[in-house]
Amino acid sequence: MDAAIFSKPVRRTEKERMLECKPLLLGRLTSGRPWLYLASLGIVIPLFIADVLLPRGETAAIGYCVAPALAVGTRRPVFFFGVMCLCTVLTWGAFFLEPGGSVEWTSMFERAMVTWVLWLTSLLVWQRAAAVSELAAQAEQLETTGIELQRSNAALEAFASVVAHDLRSPLHTIGLSAELLAMEDGSFGDGERRDCIAGITRQVDRMSGLIQSLLTYGRIGFGELVRVACDCEVILTEVKESLRADLKAKHGSITNDPLPVILADPGLMSRLLQNLVENGIKYSGNAEPHIHVSAESNSTGWLFSVHDNGIGISAADAERIFEPFRQLGAKAGRRDGVGLGLATCKRIVQRHGGEMSVDSSPGKGSRFQFSIPSL
Numbered sequence: 001m002d003a004a005i006f007s008k009p010v011r012r013t014e015k016e017r018m019l020e021c022k023p024l025l026l027g028r029l030t031s032g033r034p035w036l037y038l039a040s041l042g043i044v045i046p047l048f049i050a051d052v053l054l055p056r057g058e059t060a061a062i063g064y065c066v067a068p069a070l071a072v073g074t075r076r077p078v079f080f081f082g083v084m085c086l087c088t089v090l091t092w093g094a095f096f097l098e099p100g101g102s103v104e105w106t107s108m109f110e111r112a113m114v115t116w117v118l119w120l121t122s123l124l125v126w127q128r129a130a131a132v133s134e135l136a137a138q139a140e141q142l143e144t145t146g147i148e149l150q151r152s153n154a155a156l157e158a159f160a161s162v163v164a165h166d167l168r169s170p171l172h173t174i175g176l177s178a179e180l181l182a183m184e185d186g187s188f189g190d191g192e193r194r195d196c197i198a199g200i201t202r203q204v205d206r207m208s209g210l211i212q213s214l215l216t217y218g219r220i221g222f223g224e225l226v227r228v229a230c231d232c233e234v235i236l237t238e239v240k241e242s243l244r245a246d247l248k249a250k251h252g253s254i255t256n257d258p259l260p261v262i263l264a265d266p267g268l269m270s271r272l273l274q275n276l277v278e279n280g281i282k283y284s285g286n287a288e289p290h291i292h293v294s295a296e297s298n299s300t301g302w303l304f305s306v307h308d309n310g311i312g313i314s315a316a317d318a319e320r321i322f323e324p325f326r327q328l329g330a331k332a333g334r335r336d337g338v339g340l341g342l343a344t345c346k347r348i349v350q351r352h353g354g355e356m357s358v359d360s361s362p363g364k365g366s367r368f369q370f371s372i373p374s375l
Contacts, residue, residue, distance in 0.1 A: 312360045
């Protein structure tokens, strides 16, 4: 028997839903009311008196079966079984106090039958309460899933709208360039044709980058998270190597404090650090980019910090910057990439059970922090 059925409260909306599809159960209908403690014990007293005073009073002891139906409503297993044991003791205690007039073995047999019916009733009541509680939990889960589904649908609509917009622009440019290339009136010179071909190539690369970013972002939310011993020092070294050309072009540098070995997905951690470092390089403004990575342990795991000296983020953008397709340079008319870098970072952190935030102000750089809990 599962004691959890007594400890999980059921919200009124779920109770009503259960009552529509299941017969009424006294313990369920009145669950959680304090007077059930008194009622469960109070009904036992007159039944015991009747059992002792009346000839063949063991028949009155059948009424003890009402006690478990009331006691189950308290959702306290200790109290429930205490009431059952009390009823059993009183049933047999009355055997020694009942008046004469009945054959001793007959009284013993009937009291044994009363005890059997009493415990059978308690078992059925318990199973009934467990079934109703399980149905209520499933209803709650369905309700939660429905709410999440509505949110996902809303997010998907916004997601699809942005994707359609970002894909439509390069496709329009490609179509226009193709039309110009198809002109055969001699007004299109070789230099202009080369420019059109170069423009087509850029737009194709842009769409390819968008699609790849979408695939990466989508895949992060699915599949098994493989947690192994992950040396963050090694991962950062690999990130530095992959971004060497970008760092050299901007005369940038990456420094770090000693980084820990944690239980995490190495591939996702590499993507996380690379996106944050790359973000610091990309939005360094006119300054030579400098990114510093550090980590400190806390009561739940590790808190990482990635600090850059870039253009910074306004307080209004501190939350929105992690939304898909949000870009730091969009307000200034500059759109580098597709705006999924930081959204991907936050999704990676959340998959590991952590949280991510940014502390920044315009012109003073940014400090991105994320937590990776220990298992």
